[in-house]
Structure formats: structure tokens, C-alpha cells
Amino acid sequence: MLKELYKIIYKKYYFSLILLLFMPMLFAIGCFLNLPYMVEENNLSTSALDYCAEMQMLIKYAYFLVIIYLSTDAFSGELEGGQLRLVTIHVISRTKIVLQKLSAICLFILVLHILFWLFNFSMYCLGNLKNNIPIVFSSKNIEIYIGIFGGYLVSFYVCSIISFFIGLFMKKIYTLVVVYFIWFVCRYADQIASMKNIFPEFMADYLTEISGNTTYQISGYLWSILFFFIILLILIRMFHNKNII
Amino acid sequence: MKKQKLLEIHNLTQHYGDFIALNNISFSIEKGTIIGLLGKNGAGKTTLMKTILGLLCQYDGEIKFKGKSINHGDPKIMRKISSLVDVRFYEDMSAYENLNYLLMADVKISKSNRRKKIDELLTLVGLENNSSSKVKSFSFGMKQRLALAQVFLHDAELIILDEPFVGLDPVGIEFMKSMLKQIQREKDATIIFSSHQLEEVSDLADEIVAISDGTIKYCGTLQELQNTNKKYNIWFVGKEMKIEIPYNSEILQRTIHEHLKKGIEISKIEVIENALYQLFI
Numbered sequence: 001m002l003k004e005l006y007k008i009i010y011k012k013y014y015f016s017l018i019l020l021l022f023m024p025m026l027f028a029i030g031c032f033l034n035l036p037y038m039v040e041e042n043n044l045s046t047s048a049l050d051y052c053a054e055m056q057m058l059i060k061y062a063y064f065l066v067i068i069y070l071s072t073d074a075f076s077g078e079l080e081g082g083q084l085r086l087v088t089i090h091v092i093s094r095t096k097i098v099l100q101k102l103s104a105i106c107l108f109i110l111v112l113h114i115l116f117w118l119f120n121f122s123m124y125c126l127g128n129l130k131n132n133i134p135i136v137f138s139s140k141n142i143e144i145y146i147g148i149f150g151g152y153l154v155s156f157y158v159c160s161i162i163s164f165f166i167g168l169f170m171k172k173i174y175t176l177v178v179v180y181f182i183w184f185v186c187r188y189a190d191q192i193a194s195m196k197n198i199f200p201e202f203m204a205d206y207l208t209e210i211s212g213n214t215t216y217q218i219s220g221y222l223w224s225i226l227f228f229f230i231i232l233l234i235l236i237r238m239f240h241n242k243n244i245i
Numbered sequence: 246m247k248k249q250k251l252l253e254i255h256n257l258t259q260h261y262g263d264f265i266a267l268n269n270i271s272f273s274i275e276k277g278t279i280i281g282l283l284g285k286n287g288a289g290k291t292t293l294m295k296t297i298l299g300l301l302c303q304y305d306g307e308i309k310f311k312g313k314s315i316n317h318g319d320p321k322i323m324r325k326i327s328s329l330v331d332v333r334f335y336e337d338m339s340a341y342e343n344l345n346y347l348l349m350a351d352v353k354i355s356k357s358n359r360r361k362k363i364d365e366l367l368t369l370v371g372l373e374n375n376s377s378s379k380v381k382s383f384s385f386g387m388k389q390r391l392a393l394a395q396v397f398l399h400d401a402e403l404i405i406l407d408e409p410f411v412g413l414d415p416v417g418i419e420f421m422k423s424m425l426k427q428i429q430r431e432k433d434a435t436i437i438f439s440s441h442q443l444e445e446v447s448d449l450a451d452e453i454v455a456i457s458d459g460t461i462k463y464c465g466t467l468q469e470l471q472n473t474n475k476k477y478n479i480w481f482v483g484k485e486m487k488i489e490i491p492y493n494s495e496i497l498q499r500t501i502h503e504h505l506k507k508g509i510e511i512s513k514i515e516v517i518e519n520a521l522y523q524l525f526i
Contacts, residue, residue, distance in 0.1 A: 002349065003346055003349035003350065006342075006346060006349065007335065007338070007346055008346075010335075010337065010338050010342055011335070011338075012337075079509055081333055082331060082332075082333030082335050083332065083334065083335055085300060085330075085332075085333070086332055086333060086334070086347070086395070088299070088300065088349070089298050089299070089300065089323065089326075089327075089328050089330070090327075090347050090350060090399075092393075093319075093320055152461070239301070241302060241303065242304060243300065243301045243304070244300045244305065245295060245300055245301060
């Protein structure tokens, strides 16, 4: 995994964070400068965690695009570009290649996600500097925020593994579009109430509406984690039989 | 003393859909020899190399490495095989970073040893002054040198090179040839390389494997090939046609005698020795 992280650092993937942070940063600056639209949004009943969650919802389309791109580039991109051929013939077992790439991407996403929340937390404080007492935590159930944070994280991981899987058969650009489309379609499937306990990200949205329903949350995560591992096993199996030319 | 067989290929067949790229190929390679793979474009040379390397993993037949059926998923075996087959580097990383990334797979090598080894290799291929330059700024020849450096990252016993001389200037070709001969001499490495440059093949190869339309046309030493493929071309006065006869003085005398009896005069007799070219066409 270290060598995959090494490559992620040298490929400067972390710059993608700037893209993700750009919009919340503008929002916080707007609040700080009392710009009309921003002031309206920045009401005192919002806590810092609310703010983080809202920021995530606000930029989720870009967020998912970045995550899917990173995963697609790590696998399908290298398969298409020929670098994976070099890695494959360089003494590493194919199972290890998949696991190393996936674990490096998952770790990178986790760090990205934590940084995103920390950044927004500080942006909230910046936006509320003029208020005497910024509300850091609201009285709402903390489980909601864990649900939102975890829900998005698990969704990112599921998107990553699907990107890896589809990348076995398609070029990078098609993989990116297809996985993004699947995610997009799933977002609208959110409107079907019976699916709310299947997809973790929708679970996160749902939790903001009905607080404290941990049964749904756990069920959503378990389904996703199970799905993740099934796809992983199929992926490794198929990658072993894949002609890399 | 008979040398150990390093690689044995038995009845290897490889398909691309309905197209048969390799058709029931069998040959073996002894340790420490340099094998030149000859054949036209699309003959099946690269397919053969990729199949040996496990990049094309669905095939019929058997590939044995050191007497055992090859398991492409086993790093212990694959560490003994290195290759230069359509190598693509990470363009945004430097030469050093690319090699370091590949060497990081070997956890037994410490960081300081990795640096030492990479510096040695880059010096060996003449890229010591470009070690921190990004690969995307390299010329084709420099990339080829870097590719050669990655071949020597591990002490491989079998080295597979697909068109190693393509795109190199004469100095680069001489450098590559001397490097390969040195590796063979010092480490007793077995080298399989493909090339369209017949001069390089005859200079470098101990044995030739010629492939045509997915089947083996010839497998043996260059000397044997030259002896068997040597022939006479006989040209006649007033005619544009020629006849080919085997390199045998009795047959030559008989042919000349028969034609003179018929009143056909001979204008030229030439000895054809370019056995490699004959094989190639």
C-alpha cells in the first residue's frame, strides 16, 4: 500500500482537495463579509456540524466526481495507459495489485474526507467570527453527523470498487462516465422509500430528516460493506484471468 | 556439458477471438543463451513474449520454467523473469521515482539499498544526470534506456525484450548490444529478444527462433541456418528468370551441364548466404 500512496503523492492527487474546498471556502468568506446571500444562509441555529454536513451536500456532485476519477485513474487509467502491465510483470501478485491500489485509495479518501470536515469546521468558525457565540455543537443527535460522515465515506468506497470493476472492461473516460451515471441514477432512486436502507449515502440524507434511526443506518452500511466485498472478490478473480495487453 | 533447460514451451496455442496468433508452438531454451525471435509484423513474436510473461493468461499448452509449469501469479518465479515489452512509465514521476516505485514491491530491500541500486542502474544506462527529470521530458531513446534499467532491477535469470533496438541511434544500439552481452557473460542470464534488424540479430543471437503466421519456421543456431539455407542462384543469358538450387557442387555441375546441352548460356552464378533474410521473407 505504501508504494501506491507514494504514487498518489507524486501524482499530486491531493490537489483535488483544493477543488473540493473551493466552494465551501467561498461560502465562508461570503458569511464573513456579510454578503447578502451568505448572511441569509448563515443563521445562528446552524451548528458547525450542520454546516459541515450542508457543505458536503452542497458540493456532493463535485465530490463524487473527484472520488470516482481518482479510483478510475488508479486502475482503469493504468490499465489503459500500460503502466499496470509494467507493475504486473514486476513480481507482484495480481491480488496484491488490486488490494494495494484499493487500500491506498480508500485511505486517501478517508484522509480527504476528514480534512474536508475539519476545513469546513474552521470555515464555519471563520464565518461566525462576528457572532459572539458560534454554535459548535447543536443539541441534535450526534449520530446523525456520524451517519452523514460515514454514509458518504462508505458510498465513496462502494463507488471506488465499482470503478475498479468497470475499469476491467472499459477505458478510463467511459468508466468515469458510467460509474458517475450509476451513482447519479442511484441518487434519484433515493426517492423510492424502500431503498433508503440500502444505499448508505441516501441513508445519510434520510437521517437528516428523521433523526436517530440507527437501525436503518447500520443496515445500510452492512449492505454496502457486503456488496463491497462481493465485488472485490469477483474483481480479483476476474483480474487474475484478464489479458493485460 | 549439456546446459540446463531454462524455458520449455509445449504445444502453445494462443487465440485473439477467432484469430489464432500462436499455433501449437513448441521449443526450449537453454540457460545462458541469447535467442533472437524473428518474424514479420503480426507473425506472433510479441504474443509469444506476452504469453510467457503472463500478460496473456488464457492459452492452451504448457510453459515450463526450470522444469516446472510456470505459475504467473507466483512472485518468486516472476521475480526471475524481467522484460521490456511495451513498457510505459508514470510520465509525471521522475526516472528515480519510477524505478523506486517498482522496487518498493520488494520489501526485503531497505530504503538506502534501494537508492544505491537505482543510482547504480541509472549510471549503468547513462541516465545518472536525468535521475530527477520527469519521464515525460525524456526522448524515446532515454525512455528505452530507462526501460532497460527496470529490466535489471531484479537479478532476473530470463530477460525478455520486445524490439529493444527500435528508435535507438547507432550509439544506442551498440550500447544495448554490449549491455546484453555483458549481462549474459557476467550473470549467465538467458535473453530472448525480437527484432526486425537482421544485422543485430546475427550479431547478438546464439540461436534463432523464426515465427511465421503463428508457427515456428526455424529453431536452431545461426550457423546451422546458414549452412542449410545457403544456395546458388543461376541467371541465364537473354532471360530475366533465374533458378535456385541447393548449395551443393554436384547439383550445380549437373544443372550447368543440362542447360549447356540445351544451348542455354549461363550469365551469372551467385551464392546466396543471407539466411536470415530468407527466413524473414
